[in-house]
Every structure is written in structure tokens, then in C-alpha cells.
Amino acid sequence: MADRSDDQQGWGARYDAVLDAANVHARAWLSGVGERSIPPGIVPDEVADRLGRALSDDGEPPVEVIEHLVTAAEPGLIASGSPRFFGWVIGGTQPVALAADWLVSAWDQNSGLSTISPTAAAVEAVAGEWLVDLLGLPAGSEVGFTTGATMAQFTSMAAARDEVLRRVGWDVETAGMSGAPRIRFIVGEERHATVDLAGRYLGLGSPIVVPSDAQGRIRVDELSATLAAGDGPAIVLLQAGNIHSGAFDDFTAAIAVAHQAGAWVHVDGAFGLWAAASPALRHLTAGMADADSWSTDAHKTLSVPYDCGIAIVRDGTAMHRALSMQASYLQTAEAGADPHEKVPELSRRSRGIPTWAVLRSLGRNGVARLVDGLAEAARGIADGVGALPGVEVLNEVVFTQVCIALSDDTQTEALSARLWSDGEVLAMTSRWHDRAVVRFSVSNWGTDAAQVRRTIDAVARARASVVST
Template structure:
């Protein structure tokens, strides 16, 4: 086969190892701007080409100073995990194999891997065997795939065929969610044509009030979709699935669980109580690049009724392989062409095993609690949330100094939390998602926060 693969891949291998080996110690923030990276790359496309190995080496040299060290064990922004070695190696194979993982008959190798990964996920997450599993770009596209399935199924029960007639003239369909709903779910609802969700009252940690949900559902007639949450993005809190799902189903509503990072709690015996009752829902969305530490992109959409997912998302054309009694992978996502995203997920699960996944979850929660305890011991700082899972929200004596602390930490580079607002206050948010966040990383983080607090006049 033409092409200098050996030189290009040798260069990529060496450069990737150099990047990963410096991850535990390197400053987290990028040091170059977008314009500076463009200048280093060269803004004009040359008339002639360049050798593959040279292109790869020059790319790394120009781009790496503009990269943020998201894989650092002290990166706590955006609920972003690290990268397990087996998952990264599998991801490289996925790119080399270059399979369009949409049809069982044409790419049986990667489809077999993905189907196993889907079965394992349902088992680990306590979800119904036989549920349809789609591998998407991320949590937003997973939410979208589930909401499209929900929308069409709920309206079909009302006698309206969305696949044939579209949405114009359809019965009004309500989307309900807790007032602390994540923007990913909101965006997916908009793209599904459902508009903004009707917000339901929540408690001080962001958990939906099941009684308020029942009252809202009873107050208006018509079909409904209820979106619940496994892991509030600020507090990490979980909705009461048992009561909320019962209230929604009593009203005839479809229940979807947005569990981008929190659904994984089901895989740990010590954390499973957080998602009690979640298996009674109708669909679930999560993201393996967060808690499972699989490379981007690794969203997962799961729907209890495979026929509902196929009806909403499946495509048919004369040139495509004919469908049969077994649904195709392309019936599970909004794409007809996609890489085999489920392969790195399979590799991570295979490398960890059931016990390893549980240990990963338990370790993340232990690190979050250690950070919270350490923050509380720093004069002038307080943790605002109940640390039930992996989120820690920190605040100083006033919003100005809290915001300054977040800016100082990100500029200093030892750690990288995100700044936000929660419950009417500015916060510095730490999302513990990296399997490498060990005792040393916790100590380094606490030391940086202590120094930052002094630098901005806290304590």
C-alpha cells in the first residue's frame, strides 16, 4: 500500500509518549494563543507537499505549546477524565483500521467488539439486558439520540407518526427537567424540536422534587418526557429515581436519565445506592471519556426499547446493506458514517474488569472527599456542596476573591479548576475525573489552593 506509514507512525509514537510522560509534572494551562499557533504552523498552504514524518513532527512542535494538559491528574475542569493505556492503544487501532462501524455485515470485527461493550455496559450500569446501545460523540449527542427516540415513541402512542408526518401539527409534547438541568440536555431538547424544558423545583443540592414533579405533570394534560439527572454538575447530587420515575410513569411520561458522569456510580457496590431505581427509566445517556477515562469521543446512548431507537434514528437506502431481524449499529446514532467508538470503551472495560471499574469509581470519590476536607481546613474557604460523588464547589468570603482565586490557580498552572456560579455565589469547581488523581495529586492541589488563597487575600 503506498504511503510512508512507518515514518509517520514512528514519529507520532515517539511524540505521543513524550507528551504523556511529562503529564504528571507539566503546567496545565497552554502558553500559546490560537494566532501564535497558526504563525508557528505557517498560515499559507504551500504549493508542494512535505514528508509524512516531517508533517507529524512539525505539527507537534507547533501545537503542543497551545495544548491544555487535560490528562493531568490535577486537571479538574469540565468533568474530563484521563486516558487509560489500553483505551488509547485501541483508539490508535481504530484509526488505523478506519472502519465505518455502521453495518454488521460490512464491518463484523468492530461491530462484534461494540456489541460486547454494549452488553458489558448494561451489566455494569444495572440496565436492562437487551437495551439498545449507541456509541455517540459525547453526552449531548447521546442525550439527543435518546430524546429523539423518546419524542417519536411518545407521540406514536398518541396516534402521531413523526417518522412520516414530522412535527408540524403533532400534539404538544412537554419536556420537563429539574431547575438545575445541565446545558447538554437543554441543547439536545432544542435540537429535537422540544424547545426549552419546563423547569421543576429542586432542593439545595440540585435534586428534583418528586412531589413537585408529580404536581406539574398532573397540572397539564398531554404527552411528556421527563429528564432526570445522575450527577449534578456542581454538587454531584443524584435525583431520587425511585420516586421521580414512579411519578412520571404514573402520568404516562417517558423518563430519560442524563448521567454523563454520574451514571457510572452504578458500577461500584459502595456507590450504587446513589442511582437506586434508575433502571426503571426508559433511556439513559453517559460519556466514557469522563468517568471511564476513555479518549474522546465516547458518548453512549441507551434505550430500553430497541424498536423505538431504530424507528427514530435508522436510515434505509437501496445502496445500503439490507436490514434484517437484528438492528444495525447505524440505528443507534444520528450518523450513518462514524468511527468504531465502542472499541476503546471495550478495551478500557477489558483492562479494568468489573472490580477495576469499581475501584476507579471509589478512588475518584475518595480523592474528591480528601480535597473537600483539605479545603475546609484552609482559613476563609468553605465547601458549599455535600460531596456525595466527584464534584467539589469551593468559595471564599466574597465573590470577588473567589473569582480571583480561580483565575490565580489557572494562571499558576499546578492545578486547573473551573469557575462558575452556584446557588447565587461564585464558586471554584473541582471535578475529580482522572484515574491518576492520587494522594500526591491531592496534596499538590491543596498546596496550590492554600498559596492561591493567601495570594488573593483570603484567610
């Protein structure tokens, strides 16, 4: 119960001190993120001990909670916003996106219905139209904002599943999946693992796997043979941006054979879809717009804070059929006008707002420069690191991914471990084509020529410490 002094201060004033404290700590973190050691310094158990495991009976004042959180939590944070962070595909945040995201939390809009938040609905609609245009996708495609690319794949593939079954007379919305005709769910050998996850969530079972070529692109001759070997409903998954090589499938040829067989084609472009926004790199996505649905992340290339994935579906009716619902107590707009009809959730935060803010801030040319800058940095890292003795660049560097190896797996793993312990550069070990590799995923808008130089120098030092010559 508030006391009289709270009443006199007014409602808003109750937020002041705690938001000021958070603001100070956020700015301190951001101003140091480029220079601190990148890996976390402690493990989850230690963080939990520092946080304190017992729930108090009487609580603690908000400012003290924030001070305690920061002190306990910071050693367990990874500096993924560093311009020398190349682990996985995790981007930093653009200042305008972070500021907009703070407002999203302050405004606390439930974005499911346009009657509840006209602003959330309008911002998503505008940002969605901009995205479709920037990525060169068919005008009028529907856009849903999800937690990430995994759920964006799920969302698009829900539309795909229901539509391919509807075409053979099976109504998933009423009949469910038990006894439904089997859908041939066809993927490339080097698809991202979350593609399988989305298929599992949708009851598609294990995918039919088609061999890939040396860069991880689906082999179109094999895809064609796989499609010809069966019949019935089919969903084909293609990829814009392989996590090891950055390679893009041959969309023109693959989509032609898939459509000839009546399949729905979905493109997983968690980071690669953005190549379409760059006049210099757009050729990598040639033919991609002929697919039926696409998924990507704004929290990768576009540098909005976690989380934001984007599902895009050409046939809005199929998307609404699979995802929308009605309830008498909800004042829904006309069919297709409510954001919840394009995503799995009803209630959710206004994820479109930070995306809108970055797009508004960068404009068309700024997005192209952002994407070009990432690819240019990857090229610089590949050239510089590849010139070091004994370092082999294993992929054709066409986009933002660089995979390197030393002469044997033990040395390669030692290089990655050394980089981790040095803390100046973070690049992760993986296995690609039966070989240990160190993978650089360039995803941070701040990775400029100076950061590329520092990265090459750090790799040179690490290499010298694990290799004798």
C-alpha cells in the first residue's frame, strides 16, 4: 500500500530513481562493452550464488534490487555487443533500436489486437511493408514479428503445412494432424538445426535430407530426384546464408523444380535474407522472391536488441488460416488486420517498434551500408587471417561467414581456446565437413577496418602461441 509521500510524489515519480539507476548502469555497460574481455568470467552456479538463492520475506527497495542485480550479474555476461564478437550469429544493438526498445517496455503495449494498441499494429504494418520492399519480396506479403528465426520458421511453415494439406482436401484446423496425408518435408544437408525443430513442432517428423555441395548449398539435381521419387504434399526448405560458409542456395533452379512438383518453398534467411537489401550483394539472393515464405531475424543483421524474428508469407490468407483465432471478449478488427493473426502468440511485446526505428534511422541506403560493412569485414578477416602461416580459409567468403582451420583439429581447437582465454576476440569452434574449424560470424555494425585489424592481430598472437612455427 502506498504511503502519503508516494501519493504526493505522483505515480510517475515512483519510476524515476530506479530507471535512473538502470540508465547509469546500461550506459556504463555500453561504453565499456568494446574493451572488456568478451567471454563471461563465471559459470551459472556462481552467478546464482552471487544473486542469492533465498527469496526474502519482505523484499528490497527497487534501486537496491537493480544495484544488486548489476553487481551479481555482470561477471556472467558475455560482451556480445563487442565489435570483435564473432561467435554464433549474434549482432550488437543499434543505439536507436535500444532506445526504442526501452520505450517498448515503458509503453508496455499488448500488441495482439489493433483495438488495444493502434500504435503497435500500425508500426508493425509500416515496418512490415518496408521490410518486404527492402528485401525485394512480393508486395502484399504478410509479415509477423516473432521471438526469433526459429519461431519465424515455425510460423511460416504452419501456413505451409496447412495450405499444402488443404490442397489435397485435408483441413488441419478442424481435423488436426492425426491421419493426415504425409507431408514430404525436404531440406538440404546443411540446413540450420532449427529447421528440423520447427518441423517437429508442426508434426512433420524427420525431414528428407538432400545432399549439399562443397559450400553447403542444396544440390538441385538431388532435390529434383527426391521430388520425383515421391508424390503428395511437400514443403521444401531452402537457405539464404549457411552458418559455416555464408553460401546461398541456387534459388532460381531449386524453386523452379520445387514448384513444378507442387511444393511450398520456404527460405530460412536468418541472416542471409539481408543480402537482398544491398545492391552489391543482392545477386546472392537471385530468384529468392519466387518462394512462398521467408524467415529472418532483426536481432542479427539489423542489430535490434533480443528478441525479434520476422516471418513473411506471400499468401496472407494461408497465414491467417493457420494462426488466427476469435474470442467473443476480444474486439477484433476485420480479418487479417490484427497482428496476432500472423504469429503464434496473442499477447506479446511490440517487437516491431525497434525494427521500425532502425529502418527509419538508417533508410534504404543505410541498411545497404550496414550489410555491405559486415561482408567487407568478413572479407578483411579472411584475407588477413588467411595470410598468417598455416591458416587455411575453408569457405568461399561470399557474405559474412569465415571458417578457418590450422593443420590439424587439435591445433584448431587450441586456437579457439586461446582466443577465448585472451578475451580480445571471440570466434567459436565448430565442425564442418568432418574438420574442426574456427568460425567467424560477422554480425556487429561496429566491426570496421580498425576492429578487423585488431582481430587479425589477436588471431596472429593466438596462432603463434599454439603453433611452433
